[in-house]
Amino acid sequence: MKNPSINRRTFHQLVGGMALAGGVTNLPKSMPSAQAETLTTKSNADLPLVDCHQHLWDFRTLHLEEYQENPDSFQSASSVEYEELSKGLNIGKAIYMEVNVPVEQQVQEAEQIIKICRDPRNKTVAAVISGRPENESFVPYIKRFSKAPEIKGIRRMLKHPDTPPGHCLQPTFVKNIQLLGELNLSFDLCFKPEDLMDGVELVKKCPDTRFIVDHCGVGDPKWYFNSSRQAKKQLNQWKKSLNALSKYKNVACKISGIVARAPEEWSAEDLQPMIHFCWETFGPDKVVFGSDWPVCRKRAELDEWVNALREIAADYPREDQQKLFSENAHYFYRLDS
Numbered sequence: 001m002k003n004p005s006i007n008r009r010t011f012h013q014l015v016g017g018m019a020l021a022g023g024v025t026n027l028p029k030s031m032p033s034a035q036a037e038t039l040t041t042k043s044n045a046d047l048p049l050v051d052c053h054q055h056l057w058d059f060r061t062l063h064l065e066e067y068q069e070n071p072d073s074f075q076s077a078s079s080v081e082y083e084e085l086s087k088g089l090n091i092g093k094a095i096y097m098e099v100n101v102p103v104e105q106q107v108q109e110a111e112q113i114i115k116i117c118r119d120p121r122n123k124t125v126a127a128v129i130s131g132r133p134e135n136e137s138f139v140p141y142i143k144r145f146s147k148a149p150e151i152k153g154i155r156r157m158l159k160h161p162d163t164p165p166g167h168c169l170q171p172t173f174v175k176n177i178q179l180l181g182e183l184n185l186s187f188d189l190c191f192k193p194e195d196l197m198d199g200v201e202l203v204k205k206c207p208d209t210r211f212i213v214d215h216c217g218v219g220d221p222k223w224y225f226n227s228s229r230q231a232k233k234q235l236n237q238w239k240k241s242l243n244a245l246s247k248y249k250n251v252a253c254k255i256s257g258i259v260a261r262a263p264e265e266w267s268a269e270d271l272q273p274m275i276h277f278c279w280e281t282f283g284p285d286k287v288v289f290g291s292d293w294p295v296c297r298k299r300a301e302l303d304e305w306v307n308a309l310r311e312i313a314a315d316y317p318r319e320d321q322q323k324l325f326s327e328n329a330h331y332f333y334r335l336d337s
Contacts, residue, residue: 001266001304044310044321050329051094053214053256053290054082054124056116062109064099077294079122085293085302086123092326094123095333097188097290098130098155106130110145117150126333128153128188133176134167142176146183152333153186153210158195159218165195174205181209186332188254189245190214193234196241203248210250210332212288215257216278217242222263224273239277246282252332253282255324256290259305260298268308275312284320288329 057064057077082094096116101109106129113127129145131154132138145151158168167173180187189199189211196217203211219242223235245251255275262270279287289309296305313321330336 001300001308044314044318044325045090047318047322047325048090048092049289049306050326050335051086051091051123051291051293052212052254052288052329052333053097053292054094055097055099055292055294056082056113056124057099061112062099062101062105064101079116079119079124082293082302083121083123089303089306091123091291091306093125093329093335094291095152095329095335096124096127096129097292098128100157100160101130103132103135106132106141110148110151114145114148114150126150126152126335128155128186128333130154131156134170134173136172138176139179142179142183142185146185149337151185152335153188153212154180155188155190155214157190158198159190159192166198168198168202169205174202177202177206177209181206184334184337186210186212186334188212188214189251191218193218193220193238193241196238197244200241200244203245203251207248207250211245211248211252212332213242213245213251213253214290215292216253216255216274217245219258219274220261221258221271221274222261225270239281242278242281246286249286251282252286252288252328253278254288254290255279255309256292257295259296259300259308260292262299264299266299268311271308272312275309279316279324284316284323285328287324288332289325 055077056079096113098109110127110129113124113129116122116124117127127150129151131142133154133156142154156168157163168177177187187206187209189202191199199211199213217238219238220234223231223238242253246253255278258271258274259266291302291305293302296302300308313324
């Protein structure tokens with residue numbers, strides 16, 4: 001990781017339209033003009049974090065093909081290790097995110113994470129568990145676990161070969177996502193960027209269900225610095241899809257995941273354009289933070305990612321930072337109920 005600081009010149013190039021010498025025009029709508037004179041980083045380390053995307057696993061009990069293929073990077077992901085690595089980062093709470101377990105292990109995963117959430121020694125207080133809404137068996141499964149207050153939602157990974165485009169628009173799938181809304185549970189959207197418009201159609205059909213777009217729509221921050229026609233096309237399509245999703249009041253965007261796709265020698269400057277776009281597009285009331293630990297370790301340790309995000313966010317109004325870091329999580333994941 002390079003120095004995460006964002007210098008003044010780079011900041012101007014990325015967010016555009018600022019003229020410090022003769023006054024300020026076209027400031028991002030979330031940035032107060034009083035800060036335009038200096039753009040110096042202000043301390044926000046005192047603001048507590050709710051980590052909305054924490055993975056935990058034990059290869060001895062769960063079969064996780066996706067992660068076991070990379071044993072050097074993902075050999076462990078325990079609550080004990082997370083507690084140790086998060087010291088000094090002011091992470092007060094964490095929400096477990098499912099890890100794409102096989103169908104036959106979904107009940108085991110749910111039972112294990114409920115037990116972890118109920119242990120007061122852990123920061124993990126809530127969970128989004130795995131589910132297969134395309135199956136009729138989903139109904140008794142989710143009704144059973146909806147009774148556990150620790151269970152806040154479901155995620156079905158929609159970026160793998162077993163979920164081709166249109167998979168989430170099958171009638172049974174849609175009906176079961178509507179059921180989540182009836183049960184006051186959320187659904188995390190995790191698509192390949194080119195399939196995000198399927199998410200828009202799903203949201204349209206499920207107005208009473210809360211949705212969270214994982215990993216900034218699985219965008220690649222390198223698109224912003226790649227002049228190729230293909231990269232520009234991908235960036236524009238991603239922006240179009242996120243713009244469409246942002247129009248719905250029941251959809252939030254999770255600022256997570258992108259550090260794992262950053263360049264090898266990355267800095268906060270590499271992440272800032274994508275984070276800024278998501279923040280501006282969804283607005284300060286509909287963004288949440290997620291570490292994506294330990295997947296973030298492809299490029300960054302937990303503290304490196306947290307500190308880079310704090311630095312990027314430091315020039316936004318403090319009340320907006322609070323919303324990103326913790327307050328919005330309480331609403332979208334019902335942490336107070």
